Amino acid sequence: MPLYDFHCASCGRMFEELGPADAPPPACPACGGKTRRLMSVGRGYRADADWIASVTEVVDKDSRAPHVRAFLDSPDRATYRSWLRGERIRPLEAGEGKRPRDPGRETAGQVCREVLERFAARRG
Numbered sequence: 001m002p003l004y005d006f007h008c009a010s011c012g013r014m015f016e017e018l019g020p021a022d023a024p025p026p027a028c029p030a031c032g033g034k035t036r037r038l039m040s041v042g043r044g045y046r047a048d049a050d051w052i053a054s055v056t057e058v059v060d061k062d063s064r065a066p067h068v069r070a071f072l073d074s075p076d077r078a079t080y081r082s083w084l085r086g087e088r089i090r091p092l093e094a095g096e097g098k099r100p101r102d103p104g105r106e107t108a109g110q111v112c113r114e115v116l117e118r119f120a121a122r123r124g
Ligand SMILES: [Zn+2]
Pocket: 008, 009, 010, 011, 012, 013, 028, 029, 030, 031, 032, 033
């Protein structure tokens, strides 16, 4: 039986479960809410899914902002990028996404300060 990714519409949790392709989505193991099967896009996606799930945990679930709703309704790379833009967080550059980050801490101001500090260190 294939392994599928599911996303809970109530609490935003993502989880994997084995099952036949035509089975209805299982209830959320965390809150019992309704879940939706996520489209599988191969191996690359699974690595992404880990950090996307960790992002959904820090997202403000009560927010009514469209970029937040879109991301929580359907957490994937595209809605994640829109969410980053909406939160004014710099998206990861190519090759930068090897380890999970705390997107709440990586603000444009912080990146700017790091650059200035490195510049100051170089000048002695
Ligand atoms: Zn749930």
